[in-house]
Amino acid sequence: MPRRLIAYQTGPALPGLRPASARRGWMDETPNGFAYRCLPMTVANAHGWEVIGDTAFEAWWNGGSRKTDIVIRPLGGGAIRPMSHFGSGILTFPIDALLRTEPGIGLWVSGPPNSPKDGIMPLSGLVETDWAPMTFTMNWRFTRPDHVIRFEAGEAICFFFPLDRGLIGRHQPQSRPITEDAALEAAHRGWRQGRRAFNEALHEEGSPERAKGWQKDYHRAPGIADHMTKPRVLPFPPLP
Known part of the structure; x- marks a missing residue:
């Protein structure tokens, strides 16, 4: 609403x-x-x-x-x-x-x-x-x-x-090892390895990675329905 x-x-x-x-x-x-x-x-x-x-x-x-x-x-x-x-x-x-x-x-x-x-x-x-x-x-x-x-x-x-x-008062800060969340740990490891490989390939002349320029993983955010790429900010209307 x-x-x-x-x-x-x-x-x-x-x-x-x-x-x-x-x-x-x-x-x-x-x-x-x-x-x-x-x-x-x-x-x-x-x-x-x-x-x-x-x-x-x-x-x-x-x-x-x-x-x-x-x-x-x-x-x-x-x-x-x-x-x-x-x-x-x-x-x-x-x-x-x-x-x-x-x-x-x-x-x-x-x-x-x-x-x-x-x-x-x-x-x-x-x-x-x-x-x-x-x-x-x-x-x-x-x-x-x-x-x-x-x-x-x-x-x-x-x-x-x-x-x-x-909102800030309703957040309870916690510190945990990432190994507690196996799915998150695997996703992070995969991203980190992919990031390293992509950055290394950027230095290779004629590589697909160099032609691509950047990975766009964060931009794509697969499976995230409310991922924000451009805020929807409405204008103030004129006075009546």
Whole structure:
């Protein structure tokens, strides 16, 4: 049964909200786009929604703890303007929307996964959006002083996805030797031997393995009905 995720408008307009993309510029630049062969990474990239910034700006931090130790230079107009609210090298984006999830479901909030930005990093939080009547801010922290960072208009400033808040507490960690599960041990041994043989054959000129390029075992996931190769993330509809 579908779960509701509501974005309530709390200001003049909702910020731009869109399903996250699996694409990354640095992944495009890898030879033959090989980075996209890592399915767990591409699924993580697209496993949520993005908040889109509409203000191009540059900013830098002098290394101090005061709010005034961050300088922000807008390069155009826009509604989502970053600010220095906390000090300590933290750049803050106000998110002018109140997101509401169903009971027991929160939102994991961070920056776009696998999208490094030189000189600044997103801070992550788990927001209890099933009850909280307040909005949240998206915060990034400078990683070194005297380095100019830049965001473009249309760039994602925030990434979020729903998470069962009680799920982690319902897991009981265990440690066991793999020999306790004969079927799993055999499957793992077969995969490991196949992987080794495939990697060795990649170095052989004219081998079928070299022509194939990669094994795709994880992509195929035989017999797994709910194997995820592309998240189904629906867009937010426009306001009525």
